[in-house]
Amino acid sequence: MLRKLHGLPGLVAALLLVVLATSGVVLSVVPALERSAATVPAAGELSVADLAERVVAQYPGTEQIERSLSGEVVVYYNRDGQPGADLVNPLTGEGIAPYQPSTWLRWVKSLHRSFLMDDVGRMLAGFLAALMVLICLSGTFLLARRLGGWKAMLRPIAGSGSPRIHAELARFAVIGLLLSALTGSYMSAVRFGLLPEAANTEPSFPAQVSGGTPAPVGSLIALKSVDVNELRELVFPYPDDPTDVYSLSTTTGSGFVDQSTGELLQYQPRSDGSQFQHWMIRLHTGEGLWWLGLILGIVALTVPVLSFTGLGIWWQRRSSSIRLDESASIEAADAVILVGSEGNTTWGFAKDLQNKLNQAGKKVHCAPMNDLAEHYPKASVLFVLTSTYGDGDAPSSANQFMTRLERFQAGDRLEFAVLGFGDQQFPKFCQYALDVNAALGSKGLQQMHPVTRIDRGSALQFREWGEIICEHMGIALALTHNPAPVVTSEFELVERVDYGVAVNAPTSILRFKPVQSDRNLWQRLCFRNRQHLPDFEAGDLFGVAPPGDQAARFYS
Ligand SMILES: Cc1cc2nc3c(=O)[nH]c(=O)nc-3n(C[C@H](O)[C@H](O)[C@H](O)COP(=O)(O)O)c2cc1C
Structure with missing residues (x-):
């Protein structure tokens, strides 16, 4: 919900907000320029x-x-x-220069206030300022959650790429942006009679x-x-x-x-009202407060970058969202998978588990952890796959789980297994999975297998966990999901020479060559001048994935 409140207005209004902010940057220097020229x-x-x-x-x-x-x-x-x-x-009363307000600045002002339109433009600018208040407030809550609470707001921000840049810039700029947005909204609200004008x-x-x-x-x-x-x-x-x-x-x-x-x-x-109104204008324009104007200008400069990185984050989330196969109903399911995820990657693992269980003839119900039902009448196994967010906290699709668990009634035959997804670089590695495991245990459920922690989406660790679960359930369960499949190159076998067969010590030498036609433009460019092979050096492992299988077997 909070994410939608933050992302949707940003998505809809990104371009207009960039116009508003960049014109604001230009205007923000005016008080400082005027002040430097004034005696x-x-x-x-x-x-x-x-x-x-x-x-x-x-x-x-x-x-x-x-x-x-x-x-x-x-x-x-x-x-x-x-x-x-x-x-x-x-000091002297002497003339310095004819007073000629800049027509260019007047144009920028009009762009900032009304998008070069009249009242409709002014209303739009006011509406955008109010949207900006919403974006700033929801973003602050999201940041607090990401960092693990309000007390952690000044903590170093983990991660990389767009999410990291977005979070760092937002933390730096949010107070200034909120000030500009609040004062702008106030001025618009007064102008259009939504708030009373000072007497x-x-x-x-x-x-x-x-x-x-x-x-x-x-x-x-x-x-x-x-x-x-x-x-x-x-x-x-x-x-x-x-x-x-x-x-x-x-x-x-x-x-x-x-x-x-x-x-x-x-x-x-x-009057007090008029003083207040006057100060709201000054706090928005920096008039007579040149230093504030410059601070607000620098802060407004972050808006284009925030919009761009915000769009990037939205796109990443969107492209990593997983469409699940049809899920069995709560009443009919004999296996249940509950998923806790913030950035969607855990859903990929859940989908693989669901597919393989389905293939093994199970009726699987798959849902977010927040949708924990009060009872699963026919289920004999409950899998909880969850990531950890913030500082060892629940991800967004699991933040109601512990409350719902209080009302959960487990049948006698329900066993559970928790699989945590996290990153060992965080001090509280897979902490939320550990908490969930403890909470399920204290509810009296039988543990099928001790909680397992997967580091940075390791496909290998996931497959190994699947092999153990196979044995417990007595079914074949070859889990193959890999959230970051390595780029592979296709080779064909051109020669095979066997030695030592006669003396019962067989050794084979296999000679491969890259399949030319299958290479995309990027591979063709990369392989040029490298005898048609990707870069490698002594000591590297050689991963071989047979056709139709993404999981590589490594050889030295
Ligand atoms: C802001 C942030 C905070 C995180 N905090 C933790 C943490 O406290 N412990 C941990 O083990 N992993 C932490 N992680 C790593 C994620 O749990 C891990 O990348 C996981 O695979 C993400 O899965 P998801 O995309 O389904 O949410 C954090 C990741 C981010 C982006």
Whole structure:
């Protein structure tokens, strides 16, 4: 279930999530670039009044001063009837360059927010952000299970290939991805009315102003008391209108300033809801938090790799999934095979056992361990084939087994044999199989054969186990499943010379040559210049598999 919750949304939305993440990476550098270009006065060094005075000295027609959270100051002015906007140095008020927002960045922003569409695109982006929350949470639970519990989250990750890369990257990135996804979902939910928008705390225009002669902007007391780093926006009054006021917006609230007395009028602090909303935006965009922006950007870079490796894992699981032969019903079965598996390889061994038991005339019921029935009325033998996952834990198709076992009623004649699949490199080699064996024993079932542990899917160990089971059951059971069949090359016998037959000490020399026509392109390329033989060196074992049999016999 958890795996489906993680894999399905990832599978469906992989491409769109990659677009969202890569455009997010581009946008994440913007706050850092803006911050590196901006001059940011130390706290207490410059008031809004000082800034406005210096700007007005350079731009007499100033209409508005805006400061971004990154520290960029933009002045909007009117000169000879022509409007303009310049980036200015807040310490001197001098212009740095005309203010021209990048059209390319605007395009990337639109791609990120709405896939270059309007509301439909925005909704899609919001929906994807919510899916990402789901993917992150389910992935975190899966990772905890893989590593053997929450306390083991920082443990080295075992394995190799796509699953290992996916797990390592996900562990590194999950907090950042979750933060981006949660804040993105919140912003979308507010926009589309799914969550309430913060109460509007815009102050109403003051009913009364002094109407006196305007004082120089640098002398206005209300502006003197505000540090420039808190400024968001200062809108100047209409020239020659003594009834108009300055409108001031800061990070903590907004209000108006009388242009004659300098008094702060109708000041409204930002509500808690508005502060919260404001912080959600900052945490998503990194605005004014350039270092966070960069961290989120690096984290978003993992999304294409996570999507790619995730698709790889899905494909591996899909191609290793086994279609079982028809299973006998619980009531009719005289042999039962229960399978515990996480990555599907154990199912391959179970299928081979089922086939061979069927061939020996048995009615076999084969099912996941989680489907343990309360009773198998006719069964005389129960095989449990299980892998171990996490840190000696149950694989996913067996995680309910122990609970179900409590209600299990074994008949008098039911014997069991547990076959564990694991990897000796793990400290708790086949631990879950050992636990299951002990639990079945304590249920009073008779053990047909002691628990056997198979290391890394060894076909040889599986076959040997089958031979022992054969003897117990009195049937022929040649188990041949090999999850990783070795690549073989076909040879034909070209000469046989027998010696020593006359003296009763026969020795034969067999000469083989590779069958040319059976070689695929890869083999043909590999064998070229090697006298038509695969690579070998002295001391190697020579494995011979007779036609129709995958199990090789080894010779020195
Ligand atoms: C994340 C992970 C954790 C594992 N933990 C153990 C373990 O604790 N003990 C063990 O013997 N094998 C462990 N294994 C190895 C598997 O049990 C082994 O590869 C098995 O053949 C997998 O079978 P399955 O694909 O049917 O699940 C682990 C494998 C993985 C990928």
